[in-house]
Amino acid sequence: MAAVLLGTVLIAVRGSQLGRWVVDDAAITFAYARSIDEGLGPVQQAGSPPVEGYSNPAWLALLVLGRRLGLFDHRTYFGVPDQVLYPKGLGVLCALGTLMAVACVARQLVTNSWAVVLFCSAFLAGNMSFVAWMFSGLENPLYALLATLLAAVLTRALLNDRLTATGTAVVTGLVALAAALTRPDGAVLAAAYPMVVLLRVNRMTLRPSARAAGCALAAFVVPYAAFLVWRYAVFARLVPNTALAKAQDTPTWESFSGTGSLLSFAGWTAVLAGALVTGAALGRSGPARTALPGVLVPLVLALAAFGVLNPDWMRMFRFATPVWALASLTVGVALLDQVERGSLRARVVACVTVGTALLVSWGGQRERAASFQAHPTLPVCHVAYRYGAVFNEYAQRLKLTNASVLVPDLGGTLLTSNLAVRDLAGLTEPTIAEAYADKDMPALRRHVFETLRPTFIHTHGHWVTTPGLTVPRLVAAGYVRIYPEGTGGDWVRAAAVSDPRQLASTRSWAAREVPKLLSQYKTNPNETCGQLHPGLTLGAADRY
Known part of the structure; x- marks a missing residue:
């Protein structure tokens, strides 16, 4: 012993x-x-x-x-x-x-x-x-x-x-x-x-x-x-939805x-x-x-x-x-x-x-x-602030209620977001999971743009190329970019924004604050964060 x-x-x-x-x-x-x-x-x-x-x-x-x-x-x-x-x-x-x-x-x-x-x-x-x-x-x-x-x-x-x-x-x-x-x-x-x-x-x-x-x-x-x-x-399935989304091969x-x-x-x-x-x-x-x-x-x-x-x-x-x-x-x-x-x-x-x-x-x-x-794999703290807190701020600044957000990184977002969260990875979205399993990206895009119609969308890297949520397609679907991140970034459905001045102000805020988060993640990816709860913001009181 x-x-x-x-x-x-x-x-x-x-x-x-x-x-x-x-x-x-x-x-x-x-x-x-x-x-x-x-x-x-x-x-x-x-x-x-x-x-x-x-x-x-x-x-x-x-x-x-x-x-x-x-x-x-x-x-x-x-x-x-x-x-x-x-x-x-x-x-x-x-x-x-x-x-x-x-x-x-x-x-x-x-x-x-x-x-x-x-x-x-x-x-x-x-x-x-x-x-x-x-x-x-x-x-x-x-x-x-x-x-x-x-x-x-x-x-x-x-x-x-x-x-x-x-x-x-x-x-x-x-x-x-x-x-x-x-x-x-x-x-x-x-x-x-x-x-x-x-x-x-x-x-x-x-x-x-x-x-x-x-x-x-x-x-x-x-x-x-x-x-x-x-x-x-x-759930009307014999396997977890996660298995379908990951498209496990025979x-x-x-x-x-x-x-x-x-x-x-x-x-x-x-x-x-x-x-x-x-x-x-x-x-x-x-x-x-x-x-x-x-x-x-x-x-x-x-x-x-x-x-x-x-x-x-x-x-x-x-x-x-x-x-x-x-x-x-x-x-x-x-x-x-x-x-x-x-x-x-x-x-x-x-x-x-x-x-x-x-x-x-x-x-x-x-x-x-x-x-x-x-640099451990994708800390929940980073996701909570980058997608939970940031998109909470976007919704507040644009004065949007009953908004939704489509993101590929889910855990920290679910714990902190005030928005209805949609999963671009398909782990909690059956139709998206089926599209990945069938390798049918046009069906995925139709579901995103015609059925879900999320208020906000975030894409980056793999989550631009694989589902094909490229800049031209997002623009054609009526989205405008708030913050660019490589070939992706943060997008909002233009029809949901009532005041162009609020959009301009939100873009200015994002251009100032989001790079700080990304830089902080690169230099200190394991930085501590407090209790994760809905309504999290980027305020100092929430972070420490």
């Missing part, structure tokens, strides 16, 4: 180096938690229709619980908003739970289990991919915890010869269910128990093995089917190129060293050989799930968090097994090989980790 606590502190301290950063996508779930707790249902903001613009209902449930208990989205503690403290606190608790699951596995397989815990702690704390997404505000901590917990249940069952027990089967099915409700690709873990059973089946155990596999699948399928029925009844062999990128980030020397010590443990009779499949099978499944997902625009391999936890557990157990049971030469070779490989791996990751720490 001392090793678990020390390891948790080590991971938390590394996470604290990211300061108060929370990625903007996490705030989308924050907004849904606010709506649900206020009795509005699963909507992004008051007045919006129900759309499953999140893909992490289990994590959403924890946020709703925190808000109901007054721990989240309510106040600031010592200058730090609970919108930062609560999700990061959940990250620390999940890191603690993950290391406890590691300890549970290690205590059954090696004598010095504390060494495995410290190895995993150092491995994970040194991996910015793991640390960043554990403390991003997203569901990654819960996913990593559940994957490691599943490995702990499987290894215990293998060692105690209870793999085909009904209790084991049901527990693994329920853990896989929780993983599937944490992330859609978490459903792949439902295959872990049947695969481990298949590795151990023989003619004598065929019947109990088949019965146990059926129990595990039933424990997963029955409640998950009920969830799908509820999803269809509420997996092919080429899909697994993402796995190669992940292994390259880990370092091929580290991958090879880990494979060698794991192979040595599996090649020698003993507890490790018996139980390691319980860790390896979930690891392979998590790695395969990562590989088939479409490439993610966020840096540092956002979807790989459970892979790191399971990989560190596998290598840690295998290395300690070699140290405790191998010859003196084998011990020295194993420790030197793994230690050198990890040092090389960390050295290779250092520059990317430092870059991410200095």
Whole structure:
């Protein structure tokens, strides 16, 4: 337990180096938690229709619980908003739970289990991919915890010869269910128990093995089917709207190129060293050989799930968090097994090989980790001020009521905007999501210009070229630009502006204030912001 606590502190301290950063996508779930707790249902903001613009209902449930208990989205503690403290606190608790699951596995397989815990702690704390997404505000901590917990249940069952027990089967099915409700690709873990059973089946155990596999699948399928029925009844879809918007391709062999990128980030020397010590443990009779499949099978499944997902625009391999936890557990157990049971030469070779490989791996990751720490992926604070506060100001200065805004960055906007928010990325807009899935950009533009007709529009970079919201098209649709940003910028529907003098004044204000925000984001992207609430403005009282 001392090793678990020390390891948790080590991971938390590394996470604290990211300061108060929370990625903007996490705030989308924050907004849904606010709506649900206020009795509005699963909507992004008051007045919006129900759309499953999140893909992490289990994590959403924890946020709703925190808000109901007054721990989240309510106040600031010592200058730090609970919108930062609560999700990061959940990250620390999940890191603690993950290391406890590691300890549970290690205590059954090696004598010095504390060494495995410290190895995993150092491995994970040194991996910015793991640390960043554990403390991003997203569901990654819960996913990593559940994957490691599943490995702990499987290894215990293998060692105690209870793999085909009904209790084991049901527990693994329920853990896989929780993983599937944490992330859609978490459903792949439902295959872990049947695969481990298949590795151990023989003619004598065929019947109990088949019965146990059926129990595990039933424990997963029955409640998950009920969830799908509820999803269809509420949202008229069998998949979250986010999956449709991201236009996930049908997996092919080429899909697994993402796995190669992940292994390259880990370092091929580290991958090879880990494979060698794991192979040595599996090649020698003993507890490790018996139980390691319980860790390896979930690891392979998590790695395969990562590989088939479409490439993610966020840096540092956002979807790989459970892979790191399971990989560190596998290598840690295998290395300690070699140290405790191998010859003196084998011990020295194993420790030197793994230690050198990890040092090389960390050295290779250092520059990317430092870059991410200095400029983390899209902070919610920037989005809240750039799109929430700025467009609140536009509406006030132009004296517009019942206005709407179409933006591609949603989380911070939802938490702070007084306007009806429309999502250019399609995560909470079903028709836009369908257009992306069908690669039908003319349909997207017709929906934007003829159906939504937002009062304000913001575009930049990718969100100009992909949907084709170019300057000529926006002008032809009756929009005038308030503030230019590259080939895009901030636009308002001309017919909504009653006084040209107000438009000129608003343009002058934007030309003075918006560059300050953009410059501030480039020089200090992780600058703190206070509690995010509707009606946020750029006033000093709101910012500090």
